[in-house]
């Protein structure tokens with residue numbers, strides 16, 4: 004029997020769901036997937052997950068696709084997209100973080116501070132979210148589904164044109180003796196002044212895209228082990244194995260790299276790029292990105308010293324759209340002595356080191372700038388971001404629960 008791990012959240016103490024998940028409206032190779040939300044208020048246990056047969060899943064996919072086709076499509080041209088050039092390093096100040104619903108575990112526990120970088124993600128209006136969710140469900144012709152839980156909504160507001168919502172819902176099956184449910188995630192759009200919900204053209208996420216983690220490293224053995232351990236846990240808990248790690252290594256002396264990757268999970272899911280000389284981050288990232296095989300793969304530039312939230316790959320797929328959207332989840336920087344459970348610190352809102360985009364978009368914006376950023380700290384992430392924005396790509400930005408950067412003594416990587 005297959006098992007899935009799920010999580011009891013503080014909001015509903017004692018509640019217990021047996022969940023089965025369906026990703027987007029496309030059948031994924033990962034029909035069953037559980038989630039853990041990081042944080043102090045979460046305990047985990049395993050429940051049986053093989054609640055649907057393959058045939059039932061196919062029928063459900065067809066049924067949900069049919070329901071969605073009754074929504075009109077609409078052009079999606081947010082007024083904040085940049086056409087033309089912007090001043091160097093001005094990109095990050097033009098990006099507003101999106102609103103989320105429900106409240107997530109992103110409070111940095113430093114109450115009383117006026118600085119918004121300590122604050123949790125800004126909350127979408129409950130009434131607005133429920134109107135949108137209900138509108139979606141009432142558009143559905145059959146009455147086969149009901150909303151069991153709003154798992155997560157991300158609202159991107161465009162003061163000029165309207166609001167885009169990524170609705171990530173658990174839909175219950177009506178009159179099902181087993182109370183089964185499916186997971187549904189779709190971008191919808193509501194134009195300003197209209198109360199019709201539509202499907203924004205081109206905003207289709209791919210539930211079967213492979214996520215390539217891209218890392219550059221020199222003598223950070225312990226942190227490579229930390230990353231691999233966390234990634235392995237994430238994969239085991241969710242069943243998500245549609246990923247690959249590309250690590251560009253400058254002859255690290257404190258780790259046997261190929262040995263670190265020789266686990267049953269990672270052996271076939273990694274590539275080591277061997278580089279020599281001084282640590283040269285931009286070059287290393289470009290070399291690693293070159294090793295991503297296809298234009299329709301997602302490249303996720305990651306970093307060491309950072310936890311891997313269990314559902315991050317899923318979130319990357321939903322918020323990264325070829326030719327349209329780049330995902331830059333914000334990282335929480337933990338204070339010395341703080342940890343991912345009692346997370347104290349601040350959200351690094353000016354940091355854009357973590358970025359996910361399709362390889363086709365990476366090529367379009369030119370990847371990292373190796374000429375201006377050689378072996379000095381900083382600036383290369385802002386430079387990339389400027390070029391992303393000038394390519395008229397939308398940047399999705401939220402504080403990501405569990406995406407914490409651990410305090411560590413001053414980096415020795417850069418000369």
Ligand SMILES: *[C@@H]1O[C@H](CO)[C@@H](O)[C@H](O)[C@H]1NC(C)=O
Nearest residue numbers: 082083097098099160161162
């Ligand atoms: C960002 O938010 C500010 C303040 O709410 C607003 O004036 C501005 O238009 C927003 N910018 C974008 C790009 O949405």
Ligand SMILES: *[C@@H]1O[C@H](CO)[C@@H](O)[C@H](O)[C@H]1NC(C)=O
Nearest residue numbers: 021175178179180181182183
């Ligand atoms: C399904 O849910 C209903 C209402 O929440 C409950 O009364 C019933 O016992 C549940 N059935 C099963 C099999 O869990």
Ligand SMILES: *[C@@H]1O[C@H](CO)[C@@H](O)[C@H](O)[C@H]1NC(C)=O
Nearest residue numbers: 209210211212213297299300
């Ligand atoms: C989604 O990703 C898979 C795996 O990379 C690819 O084979 C497929 O063509 C993609 N689908 C779309 C619609 O781009």
Ligand SMILES: *[C@@H]1O[C@H](CO)[C@@H](O)[C@H](O)[C@H]1NC(C)=O
Nearest residue numbers: 258259260261262263264265
């Ligand atoms: C690293 O580990 C591999 C596989 O376990 C082994 O074959 C190799 O000799 C090791 N390299 C070093 C430098 O110890």
Ligand SMILES: *[C@@H]1O[C@H](CO)[C@@H](O)[C@H](O)[C@H]1NC(C)=O
Nearest residue numbers: 260261262274275276277278
């Ligand atoms: C880099 O070195 C490792 C270990 O020696 C080896 O397994 C790997 O294939 C090399 N990578 C490339 C791209 O040659």
